[in-house]
Amino acid sequence: MTTTDKLNSGLRISPRMSRRDLLFGMAAAGGMAALTTLGYRALRTSDDTTTEKVPFFGLHQAGIVTPAPAAALIVAFDVTAKDKQDLIRLFQTLTDRIEKLTQGWTPPAADPRFPPADSGVLGMKVFPDNLTVTAGVGASLFDRRFGLESLKPNHLHLMPNYPNDQLNPDEIHGDLLLQFCSNTAETNIHALRDILKNIPDLMTVRWKIEGFLPPHTIKKLGKDTVRNFLGFKDGTANLDVADQKRMNQLVWVTPDKGEPAWAMGGSYQVVRIIRNLVERWDRTPLREQEQVIGRSKDTGAPLGMKHEHDVPNYAADPKGKTIPLDAHIRLANPRRSDLGLILRRGFNYSRGVNKAGQLDMGLLFVCFQTDLQKGFITVQERLNGEPLEEYIKPLGGGFFFALPGVKAKGDYLGRSLMEAAT
């Protein structure tokens, strides 16, 4: 049963419901006692997706188990705050801006002799457009500047250079990471510019990258899997975000994980800019492509099986006759245990060409996990040396820790961390 099916059956909503209804439904299931028929109908009367809204307050930040929308923007920052008080001001301002931007607001009318308070990219009223802004912190934030040395999450460290990586120093790491996701690139850009204008003194942009997903596939509410730039379905075996127990086991930091108390409700986030060498891939025979990945390009089914969601039986194929031992899906998820299970939330990216005139496009890989070591690092170490490496080149990204959620008005992003600081 897919995520959507579960949500649908649980909430008894029709398969024709829009994404907006689903999101609203999730909010209802998560907290509100009931959703009035009136409110429900009011939501359905319009196809205007700009009013879609993801709740901001919660135990966890939005943008992690929230279904991925069509547009993403990931921006890493160097924090220039000088001390703990500055950093608190940064987090508080950030919280205020994110709440406004994700819930919608109307900027004050401007005196035309002054620069306007808002860029106007979304018009005079800022609509939510399904926006989430998820804040994470990098290992470099946990230093003497802010008295955070002893509070670093156990597994947080700078992303190393894996054997196939060709990391660009201008596109890795960062003290702070913001992940913007919404229905449109414009909404993400508007939000970024708002935040930059409101927090000019405490952080500077280090690197940024935009990603996207096909809206036609997203509209199918998880009934179809997005294809990546290799032309393969990507994300078939992802975790089920509706399974709260699994989320607590594998995605969220919970008290049993041995992490600092402030980190409860957060999650390790990995971002990797993985260029696909698409020209070369497109000149590779189909059979070889499928052997490298381990799935049928057409159906997405594991090789030797019929349906996309069929579960490969590796025990019955010990020598890799059907699915090679070094096929991407077999290395990434050998289906033996929970070790290496992560919540993926990737996007496609495309930008420019290199000096050789080849396209710079590929996967903006994003994943979340409760334990970086048992999650991404385990998977990456299994994948090191895989045949797919001939066709991909990781260029940047970093390891971050997505902060716990903002529980209610008055709370702010990073509050538990700052209150634990010496």
Place this chain on the structure above:
Amino acid sequence: MRSLHRVFLTTCLLAWSVGACTAPSSTETSESSTSTTNTSEIAVTVTNTNCQPNAITVPAGKTTFVITNKSDQPLEWEILDGVKVIEERENIAPGFKQRLVADLDAGEYDMACGLRNNPKGKLTVQAAGTTEASLPSATELVGPIAAYKVYIIQEIDQLVAKNQKFTDAVITGDVEAAKKLYAPARVHWERSEPIAELFSDLDSSMDAREDDFAQKADDPNFTGYHRLEKALFKDNTTAGMKPIAEKLMADSLELQKRITDLPIEPKNMVGGAAALIEEVVATKISGEEDRYSRTDLWDFNANVEGSQKIVELLRPLVSKANPDLQTRVDSAFTEVNTTLAKYKIASGGFESYDKLSNQDRTDLKAVLTTLSEDLSTYRGTLGVD
């Protein structure tokens, strides 16, 4: 130098290669017509060869121009007082329209109509009884503006004197002497940039960087400081640079002459404080200004000094209108100057840009961005439209 002038120049240069920058024939210019109107909205269509109408008369005060680009390339439409740009709309794509609201004093102006070689249109602004009331703070600004004019004239006088030594060294072939004189001469240019760059022709011939030209450093139109910089610091020679040095000196004298007669507009002075810091944020912090000499920090510091001079002259007004703003701006300047001071060298001037640490660069970015945000409110704070 402001990028919008470069856009124009590049468009024209690129167009040269397909012959579109040649002077139009007489038949092509015969479509000129005259339009006099009392309404405040004026439609102007720019074709490949001219503006239509290419003679317009409007009353003094605010006029809205609706510019339609019917030529086949992106263009910039400008209202010029001689070579001084009064108002402009840049990058109007072919087939598109843009509006420009201009607040014009009575007088005769030119309109730049697309390619630089096209004949300029005439814009006549008639004095009218209904001009907008002068700005409330205009009288209070008289003192600071007069003092600023004196500052600019002194800076340009020094620019002329130092450029004389610098260009003499180039002409006599003394590479080492010329290298030493390069950065000190530019200081006065960078301090007075809000005014100096008002003359787009001189801004381009004196301070353009090779990026602004189709053939980059090899482009025959690439002249001025940065052409000499490349010869001295990269090629390590003055060979062939005599005409470039002579032109830079002639341009300096021309700039001095023009500035002497130039009335300084309140918005150019008040807005200049922000414009200088925007320059730093956009091109000095990145180290792209003086890529061969690596003397970027000299320019950086001179921009900051030029901005701080304006802030000083406006202090009585700003600290009255918005004391918090004045305090924030003061503390930002202190922070910038403290960081810059780390890179001062005993013999005067600054270390190579390469010495600027990543941490200092990041910190400077943050404080300068904050300063830009605050200085961008100066015009509004003083009611200068």
